Amino acid sequence: MSGPRVLVTGxxxxxxxxxxxxxxxxxxxxxxxxxxASTRLSGLCRVVPFDLDLDLPTALPVLEGVAVVIHCAARVHVMSETAVDSLAAFRKANVEGTVRLARRAAESGVKRFIFISSIKVNGESTGRNMPFKATDLPAPIDPYGVSKHEAEIALRQISLETGMEVVVIRPPLVYGPGVKANFLSMMRWLDRGVPLPLGAIDNQRSLVALGNLTDLVVACIDSPAAAGQVFLVSDGEDLSTTQLLRRMAFALGKVARLLPVPVGLLRVVASMMGKSGVVERLCGSLQVDIRHTREVLGWHPPVSAERALRQAADHYRDKQTR
Structure with a gap:
């Protein structure tokens, strides 16, 4: 294997x-x-140990000879937080850990640092047909989004000080083969024919297929135009929660059993149960405008939402039969 060495964290x-x-x-x-930890990548490419724990300064990977770092590792957003001070925990990994890695990269002669951030840097929701743009003022709300924003600020400063190019990518929800968390739960509900009170939601959500995100990341490795840019990414097609459930059910070969419960009633019930945040994520809109990404890079999403949902469904069914 030849070509510039690209180190991928996480x-x-x-x-x-x-x-x-x-x-x-x-x-x-x-x-x-x-x-x-151990990985199925062993034997396919060079594998080096890496840990974001700030108490383990020797855990940073050796970066000599590496041209580009793609920083995917992070303390991710979780639904059930266990840390006493969640913001401090996010900052330790996502800000301080990222800064340590970026400074090591700059010292080692790395030319470009690609940071996988989050659309949560822009905020938690948008008005319908009022998508987030790359030029919007950041407005993170939760600790995860705040930590990603602070990491972006620190990376820009390191770039100014060292000349190492920084590229920031802010994806919304990523789905595809092997997806976990809420998206996997959704597939399980649909597969089992569980009736869901989500048949009357008329919101708009931007998602990004794993294949589209990885395509953009690779495009950013050596594009001269990518240096110093912030890119938003999506499939280029927004779906309501109801539409997403119906399409996912179709991909699974199932019929979505969706009850047309009014959104107002869902919000009232969720508030009584202390689950308002969950319902807002299901019923609210979050759209992103990827025109800047398209124009700067000449990039377009190569994978349609229909194909990506089918890939996720095929992987899910394959796992179920093993």
């Missing part, structure tokens, strides 16, 4: 592993997987 994660496999498939770059 290479055992959902996004990081997909990026490594994409690099292996393209054969244009030489991927190096930075991981915290």
């Amino acid at each position: 290479a055992t994660g959902f996004v990081g592993e997909a990026v490594v496999f994409r690099l292996l498939l393209d054969k244009k770059f030489t991927p190096v997987a930075a991981v915290r």
Whole structure:
């Protein structure tokens, strides 16, 4: 394998592993997987240990000879927080850990640092047909979004001080083969025919297929136009929660059993149960405008939402039959 060496952190994660496999498939770059645990990537590419724990300063990977770092590793957003001070925990990994890695990268001669951030830097929701733009003033609300925003600020400063190019990518919800968390729960409900009170939701949500995100990441590795940019990414097609459930059910070969419960009633019941945040994520809109990404890079999402949902469904069914 030849080509510039590209180190991917979080290479055992959902996004990081997909990026490594994409690099292996393209054969244009030489991927190096930075991981915290054993991985099926062993034997396919060089694997180096990596940990974001600030108490383990020797855990940073050796970066000599690496041209580009793609930083996917992070303390991710969780629904059930266990840390006493969640913001401090997010800052430790997502800000301080990122800064340590970026400074090591700059000192080692890395030319470009690609940071997988989050649309939560822009905020939690949008008005209908009022999408987030890359030029919007950041307005993060939860600790995860705040930590990603602070990391972006720190990376821009490091870039100014060292000349290392920084590229920021802010994805919304990422889905695809092997997706976990709420998206996986949704597939399980649909597969089992569970009736869901989500048949009357007329919101608009931007999502990004794993294949589209990895395609953009790879496009940012050597594009001169990407340096110093913030890119929003999506499938280029927004769906309501109801539409998403119906399409996912179709991909699974099932019929979505959706009850047309009014959104107002859902909000009242959720408030009584202390689950207002869950209902807002299901009923609210979050749209992103990817025109800047398209125009600067000449990029377009290569995978349709229909195809991506089918890929996720096929992977899910394959797992169920094993």
